Amino acid sequence: MSLNRRIRRLLTFRVTLSVGMALVVLGVALVIGGFMAVQLRLGGVRLTLAEGYAMLDGPGVGGTFQADKGPAALVPATVAWSDRNGIWHQGGRPACLWDKDPSDGMNRSQGARVQAGYRWVDVPGGGSYPLVMWLRCP
Numbered sequence: 001m002s003l004n005r006r007i008r009r010l011l012t013f014r015v016t017l018s019v020g021m022a023l024v025v026l027g028v029a030l031v032i033g034g035f036m037a038v039q040l041r042l043g044g045v046r047l048t049l050a051e052g053y054a055m056l057d058g059p060g061v062g063g064t065f066q067a068d069k070g071p072a073a074l075v076p077a078t079v080a081w082s083d084r085n086g087i088w089h090q091g092g093r094p095a096c097l098w099d100k101d102p103s104d105g106m107n108r109s110q111g112a113r114v115q116a117g118y119r120w121v122d123v124p125g126g127g128s129y130p131l132v133m134w135l136r137c138p
Helices: 003-011 019-040
Strands: 048-058 061-067 072-075 080-082 088-090 098-100 107-109 112-122 128-136
Touching: 048 128, 061 112, 072 112
Parallel strands: 072 128, 080 128
Antiparallel strands: 048 061, 048 112, 061 072, 080 088, 098 107, 112 128
């Protein structure tokens, strides 16, 4: 007998399980899976959609978003954003928040009205703050 057959024979064994016991095992697995899904909050994260005024603090630096009816939220430097043509970008500078100064050709931070999707982020030790997940330039 070859070594491969011997190993397969040692690792292979028959398990006998009644239908009732199989249903109990399946039920326990479903309860544990459901509990884990609720506790881990798997799935999409709901965002609050708001219109307001956004401004970046500088190149490669985040900024703030002030919703018309809502809290001020942090805008990370690598925020996802959509330009006027509907093309999505990750990071960089949202075109509607920057303007080239004709006097020296340098980019200047300008604020603009935008749409934003934000969510509340929990902080260890308690508390939370709103964080912008995406911006849409008009």
